[in-house]
Amino acid sequence: xxxxxxxxxxxxxxxxxxxxxxxxxxxxxxxxxxxxxxxxxxxxxxxxxxxxxxxxxxxxxxxxxxxxxxxxxxxxxxxxxxxxxxxxxxxxxxxxxxxxxxxxxxxxxxxxxxxxxxxxxxx
Numbered sequence: 001x002x003x004x005x006x007x008x009x010x011x012x013x014x015x016x017x018x019x020x021x022x023x024x025x026x027x028x029x030x031x032x033x034x035x036x037x038x039x040x041x042x043x044x045x046x047x048x049x050x051x052x053x054x055x056x057x058x059x060x061x062x063x064x065x066x067x068x069x070x071x072x073x074x075x076x077x078x079x080x081x082x083x084x085x086x087x088x089x090x091x092x093x094x095x096x097x098x099x100x101x102x103x104x105x106x107x108x109x110x111x112x113x114x115x116x117x118x119x120x121x122x123x
Contacts, residue, residue, distance in 0.1 A: 001035075003044045011046055015054035016061075023063055023074055024085045034064065034072040 001018050003011055022028040035043075037051045055072050058064035065075050101111050 001040060001044060003046060011044075012050050012054040012057065015040065015051060016057050019054070019058055020061075020063060020085075023078060024089075028074050030074050030076050030078045032074045034074070036071060 001015065003014055005011065007014065009017075019028065019034065028034075034055070037048055037055065040046075040051045041048045055064060055066070058072075059066060062075055063078060064072050066072050097111060100106075101108070
């Protein structure tokens with residue numbers, strides 16, 4: 001985990017974003033154990049309370065659960081969060097595609113044909 005101490009983004013939120021991204025892009029999956037609070041604190045040279053604050057935020061958002069004495073784990077219902085994130089990511093990507101198509105005066109039909117072509121590659 002890489003922490004930018006000079007960033008305007010608070011350190012605990014950098015931890016939150018890092019773990020959310022790892023979950024949203026499949027690097028961490030449901031049931032995976034997160035690094036211990038102490039290990040992140042030591043690795044990043046930050047206060048233990050900062051890591052705890054990040055983990056508490058992840059729990060509130062439904063990404064992580066805590067098992068007393070065992071540690072922190074990616075939530076078992078994370079698929080719902082990941083699906084919502086991926087839908088928003090796809091929506092934003094489609095908005096960029098729409099803008100690019102409009103600039104290039106490319107029709108929706110042409111874009112749909114291209115999407116079908118890409119979708120079916122490798123089948």
